[in-house]
Amino acid sequence: MTFLTEAAIDAARLAAMVAGPGRGAQVSFVGTVRNHQAGRQVRELHYTAYGPMAEAQCVAIVAEAENRWPVSVALQHRVGTLTIGDAAVVVVVTGDHREEAFAACRFVIEEVKHRVPIWKRERYADGTEAWVDPTAALDPAETGSP
Amino acid sequence: MTIDHVRPIHIRLLLFARYAEVVGVEACDLVLSASATVADALAELRLRYPAADILPTRPLCARNHSQVAMEDEVRDGDELALLPPLAGG
Numbered sequence: 001m002t003f004l005t006e007a008a009i010d011a012a013r014l015a016a017m018v019a020g021p022g023r024g025a026q027v028s029f030v031g032t033v034r035n036h037q038a039g040r041q042v043r044e045l046h047y048t049a050y051g052p053m054a055e056a057q058c059v060a061i062v063a064e065a066e067n068r069w070p071v072s073v074a075l076q077h078r079v080g081t082l083t084i085g086d087a088a089v090v091v092v093v094t095g096d097h098r099e100e101a102f103a104a105c106r107f108v109i110e111e112v113k114h115r116v117p118i119w120k121r122e123r124y125a126d127g128t129e130a131w132v133d134p135t136a137a138l139d140p141a142e143t144g145s146p
Numbered sequence: 147m148t149i150d151h152v153r154p155i156h157i158r159l160l161l162f163a164r165y166a167e168v169v170g171v172e173a174c175d176l177v178l179s180a181s182a183t184v185a186d187a188l189a190e191l192r193l194r195y196p197a198a199d200i201l202p203t204r205p206l207c208a209r210n211h212s213q214v215a216m217e218d219e220v221r222d223g224d225e226l227a228l229l230p231p232l233a234g235g
Binding site for chain 1 (some may be wrong): 213
């Protein structure tokens, strides 16, 4: 299974991949497409990725989480056009106890946002569209840092 | 920097999302002098595509799928990618 997918993410399937008789905790994060951004009405999002690097970064992030905590991690991110409510990213973490499962799940989604080369173009209700730049509001002069 | 005594290197440069849009190209092959850096590759891109002037001075870059600094060297056969601010999730 690849980390990037053009098809809808099957969260139940991801959960099944990391289930186990000793796993007493399952924590998941589902990032969905919302209908507003910075006061604008969003109609849909188009995700593109640098595929080979995105896959390599996801492999590394999952390995780092599984090395740092006694957990199992399943992860997928959508590419292509998504509409409101669609799951764009799903992280499912299982552990024997909740503490490590929560910590690892938080780690994975934050690392995905910081390291995986994925971009999104917002298409607004008024027919216009624009690339999303999470750094624009912070420092318009320096866009090199994620 | 001189290319008189050493063989030039060939790299593949990839642009994504907004960067590809503003420069008007998604990929190009560059010939650089040996021991060229990421910054040199960018300078060469700006020479060939004037629209690349609009890119940040120090964009996020990856060499062969790992992030690199502008001062890092590029080697023959490298795939160098210019990454706009990441926006996954």
